[in-house]
Amino acid sequence: MADQRQKLVIGMLSVGLMLAPVRLLGGDNGDSSSEQARLTNLVIQDCGSCHGLTLRGGLGPPLRPQDLGHLPVEAIAAIVSEGVPGSAMPPWKPLLSPEEIHWISEQLKSGTLVSP
Secondary structure: OHHHHHHHHHHHHHHHHHHOOHHHHOOOOOOHHHHHHHHHHHHHHHHHHHHOOOOOOOOOOOOOHHHHOOOOHHHHHHHHHHOOOOOOOOOOOOOOOHHHHHHHHHHHHHOOOOOO
16 A cells, blocks of 8 residues: 555656756746745745645654754755655756755755744
8 A cells, every 4th residue: 555655756756857947957047036936836836745735744754943953944945955864765867957956955954934
């Protein structure tokens, strides 16, 4: 049962990654606010598919500030970048720049992306 659920989640993530905007692969020619809006949407939709749309946890652990408090931003960025081997957490470094990963990690740590 857990193996089937993991395969389903990986399949869902794969589809989400395929549908991600092509801009994830290239540089940013847009303004900062539209880039931040795009990354915020990515976190809520793509990360939220496993971590819950409110980031309170689901298949993946919660990503709220109180749950990430013990981790420095660099550790969060490393997890986002490299993924977690043996789990459904994929590496995002093929799709996101180091700057985008760092921004997302800072937002997760501060709670900016968490809805009340």
